[in-house]
Amino acid sequence: KSVLKTRWLAHQLVHLESVDSTNIWAKKHHHELQHGALVLAEEQTGGRGRLGRSWESSKGEGIWMTLVLEPGLPMHDAGKMTQLAAAAMHQAIVGVTGLPVKIKWPNDLLVGDHKICGILTEASGELTRIERLLVGIGVNVNQQAFSGEIAAVATSLRIMMEQPVSRVALLMLFLEIFEKCYDDYVLHQSYGAVLRVVREHSMLLNQPIDVIRGDQRVAARAVSIHEDGRLEVVYEDGQSELLAGGEVSVRRK
Ligand code: ATP
Ligand code: BTN
Numbered sequence: 001k002s003v004l005k006t007r008w009l010a011h012q013l014v015h016l017e018s019v020d021s022t023n024i025w026a027k028k029h030h031h032e033l034q035h036g037a038l039v040l041a042e043e044q045t046g047g048r049g050r051l052g053r054s055w056e057s058s059k060g061e062g063i064w065m066t067l068v069l070e071p072g073l074p075m076h077d078a079g080k081m082t083q084l085a086a087a088a089m090h091q092a093i094v095g096v097t098g099l100p101v102k103i104k105w106p107n108d109l110l111v112g113d114h115k116i117c118g119i120l121t122e123a124s125g126e127l128t129r130i131e132r133l134l135v136g137i138g139v140n141v142n143q144q145a146f147s148g149e150i151a152a153v154a155t156s157l158r159i160m161m162e163q164p165v166s167r168v169a170l171l172m173l174f175l176e177i178f179e180k181c182y183d184d185y186v187l188h189q190s191y192g193a194v195l196r197v198v199r200e201h202s203m204l205l206n207q208p209i210d211v212i213r214g215d216q217r218v219a220a221r222a223v224s225i226h227e228d229g230r231l232e233v234v235y236e237d238g239q240s241e242l243l244a245g246g247e248v249s250v251r252r253k
Helices: 022-028 075-097 147-153 155-161 167-188 192-200
Strands: 013-018 038-044 061-071 101-104 109-110 114-125 130-139 208-213 216-225 231-235 239-241 249-252
Touching: 022 130, 061 167, 075 109, 075 114, 075 155, 075 167, 075 192, 114 208, 130 231, 147 167, 167 192, 167 208, 167 239, 167 249, 192 216, 208 231
Parallel strands: 013 038
Antiparallel strands: 038 061, 061 130, 101 109, 109 114, 114 130, 208 216, 208 249, 216 231, 231 239
């Protein structure tokens, strides 16, 4: 992999033809995977999103991958890593395509109203410390169309650019940016660049939203992305709350 310019990220690379889910594969093979490992698949047959939803991962048309990390951070910092991955992928997609990408807190990238990338972060360990973090990322790169239910919500870089986009170029750029952000944060406690990106390109900030927990739906306004990666919302009665990504869904009205 001569084009790969990272210092430590993805030096262990597992490239699978077909797998149920790269996150599940990484969990099953955890004893073979070191910090920084990248599990990449051409196709997923059981790709998953948040809350058990499914993620369509057609053959050869996307980047379906899981990064294996051992950041040694407190468990409550897991959400900051999702923001870090979103910011890094945002910069990589903009760098390769120039598209106007928006970040929908906590884990999706969109172009217009259509989802181009989703992130599924799974932490294992004790209550206090992250032992291992799996950052699963799916990017729709070269699909020419989507069918069924997701046609209304999904798009690809190829559809938006009206020409094919190099998965390798995007992946390489993403890995370099992610490694830089990760080292800044984990080694140098510097998280400001990530916050600037997720705040500047947020599609929710200063917008009316619905906060959804189970079948409960409450109207609110998104007011800021806190330094710890949580979303601050203000409800109609004036009460405010900091939301962690794992516990809620938010919808723009
Ligand atoms: P949330 O706001 O809670 O994240 P969501 O609707 O974005 O809700 P996710 O769990 O983030 O849901 O993502 C899974 C959903 O994404 C699926 O239910 C489906 O609608 C959609 N989806 C599935 N595959 C793809 C894909 N390849 N590209 C874009 N969207 C997809
Ligand atoms: C979401 O938007 O809910 C997150 C979708 C995450 C999809 C990626 S594709 C690679 C990795 N493996 C999975 O099964 N899911 C993630």
